[in-house]
Amino acid sequence: MIRPTTSAPFPPSSPNEPAAPAARSAETLLANSPAPERAQGFSLALELLRNKLGQETFASWIAPMQLLAVDGHVAVLALPSRFMAEWVRNHFQDQIRQALEATLAGIADVRIEATGPRPIEAEAVAAPGDAAAAGAPLSASFEPRYSFDSFVVGKSNELAYNAAQTMAAAVGHGVSAGFNPLFLHGPTGLGKTHLMHAIGQSVRARLPRARIAYLSAERFMVDFLAALRARDTISFKQRLRSCDLLMIDDVQFIAGKDSTQEEFFHTMNEIIGAGRWLVISADRSPQNLEGIESRIQSRLAWGLVADINPADYELRLNILKTKLAAIPAARVPDSVVEFLARRIIANVRELEGALNRVIAYSNLTGRAVDVDFAREVLADVLRAHARRLTIDDIQRRVAEHYRLKLGDLLSPRRARDVARPRQVAMYLAKQLTPRSLPEIGRRFGGRDHTTVMHAVKRIEALRATDSELDRDINMLRRALDS
Incomplete structure (x- = not known):
């Protein structure tokens, strides 16, 4: 697994030997890291490039690339022909460097070399008549x-x-x-x-x-x-x-x-x-x-x-579980797997890429994986996949969850059994839709934007201390995500 590195210097090997400079820590960790660890980091970088460049470009130019060595802060990459190496250098070197920086600690640059042509990809395999x-x-x-x-x-x-x-x-x-x-x-x-x-x-x-x-x-x-x-x-x-x-x-x-x-x-x-x-x-x-x-x-x-048709929810779930089984060191709870299977519906490659991204960011930051972490890391991906969620959707789901009538959430009633669900609905409307505070207030019986602001702050504070409320909100978010 890729582990986040720190800028602290290594301890000196003897009392008279000074510590190595801090800038060398990541480089030394990378150079000395086990081959499987580098291989996984390189594999994650390839997934990032596949998602960024598209399958056609990736298959033609990036897929044949191999991680040959690590020279200080430089990743040495190999392609099977001089033609391919020059093309990739001229067109994709910056994207490759950025991907490797995100998945291999200590990498600051890349060097792309040619290892020699493979028969099927060489421009001239045999002379005419040979x-x-x-x-x-x-x-x-x-x-x-x-x-x-x-x-x-x-x-x-x-x-x-x-x-x-x-x-x-x-x-x-x-x-x-x-x-x-x-x-x-x-x-x-x-x-x-x-x-x-x-x-x-x-x-x-x-x-x-x-x-x-x-x-x-x-x-x-x-x-x-x-x-x-x-x-x-x-x-x-x-x-x-x-x-x-x-x-x-x-x-x-x-x-x-x-x-x-x-x-x-x-x-x-x-x-x-x-x-x-x-x-x-x-x-x-x-x-x-x-x-x-x-x-x-x-x-x-x-x-x-x-x-081959788009995968349904059950197949997407099985794909993620199969992929995780091949990465036993990854700690991804079932709630996150289910969240990804519900939300990433376009294709299998994006689904696997999203999982790789969550694991890579967790390894690099040292943060535990949960649904909120996944939502943060994949914010841009989720926006692209999101169905247009409306305030009406949220109000109906919250009213159903708390066994209230929809009109109760919009009414002036202030009883606790109505006021708290109303605050939850306002909070979710602010979190899950692009609507402004004044617009949300208007959709809740013509309330002022300060009422919505108070509801949002109140629910945020209560989630830290009220485990039952926190479970309710997580359950509602999962239902709305699906």
């Missing part, structure tokens, strides 16, 4: 945590999951899966990329010498255009069309690119015609891919089209 090189086994990198075992299955993704397993089992056995290609589609962040990595890893484990290529459609386009400029399209064609399994992510990004679509169409035909396997993903069904040629749409729909 059949031996062109036929060499391809290499594709897969994220180990994106396996079939770690994929949480629910009604919204069951078909896609079963189809992916069937495809993975069929590769190399000389039998038909009953479909080819497999086309996975759904909104971003629901698990398409996870399933593609799972297919690749499953085939790789069973057939280590299988030629597997996995790349984004954007990468397909960049490499193809580079081959055109170099007048060397032969090696590009050879290394993809000779694959046993070809997987291309986010195919919608070749929309409107005529020459790329032409090459993509012939690559599909060559792979399928040779009895090899093809997996494609997109954010919508083949028929709804605007800017994609009709012959490509028809070819994509020829196999099995499996959609």
Whole structure:
């Protein structure tokens, strides 16, 4: 786990040796920290970058990046080719540095280097006509945590999951899966990329010498255009069309690119015609891919089209619990897990990213995780996901909770059994809506803004001493959140 560091110097190793300067503490802690701790911090940084840059950009340029070493306050990062390293340096270095500063104590800068090309991503893998090189086994990198075992299955993704397993089992056995290609589609962040990595890893484990290529459609386009400029399209064609399994992510990004679509169409035909396997993903069904040629749409729909729909509450809850089970040192109470499952509904990636963010901030600040802490850390995310909550919603929920009539909260009655629930409703209206104090007062029977201000302060003070009231408010907030 990442632990917050302090600026206090380390104690001297001997009575005559001065203490190390305070500025070196975080650096030394980081340099000496266990590899799993650094790996987790780097993994959290990647999640932050995925959320910030979007899945398409992340998959093409950031996902292949590795934490090579730590040199003082500098994180040394590696990418598989000089081209990629230069591109990432020029476009994303500041965002990468900020993400690592947030998740790895002591990091103040990054250095991005190239480790050498991988076969599937290199601009020139084999010289034209070099059949031996062109036929060499391809290499594709897969994220180990994106396996079939770690994929949480629910009604919204069951078909896609079963189809992916069937495809993975069929590769190399000389039998038909009953479909080819497999086309996975759904909104971003629901698990398409996870399933593609799972297919690749499953085939790789069973057939280590299988030629597997996995790349984004954007990468397909960049490499193809580079081959055109170099007048060397032969090696590009050879290394993809000779694959046993070809997987291309986010195919919608070749929309409107005529020459790329032409090459993509012939690559599909060559792979399928040779009895090899093809997996494609997109954010919508083949028929709804605007800017994609009709012959490509028809070819994509020829196999099995499996959609992945947004996860329901139960699946979101199971996803968070599964992720937490893999981080045993994390201390996240069930109330926070349920809160995140209710509030982060757009996609699984944002849901997992929100959990990572809460854990990272807790580790860096030393604060315990509770619902209020999660709400504070994720304020911007929650605003983006929030349904427009109204004062009417709050009044109805509070009246129902305290078994009052709605009119009681708006009436001039001052009896305690009415006044306290009214103050609670005013407090929640101030906390959960953007309405001003005067407007809230008007919605509570035309009361003055000073009455609302007094109610807010009174409830804030009572929550610290009245455990029953505090439980009521937490219960009401959970109900309103859902």
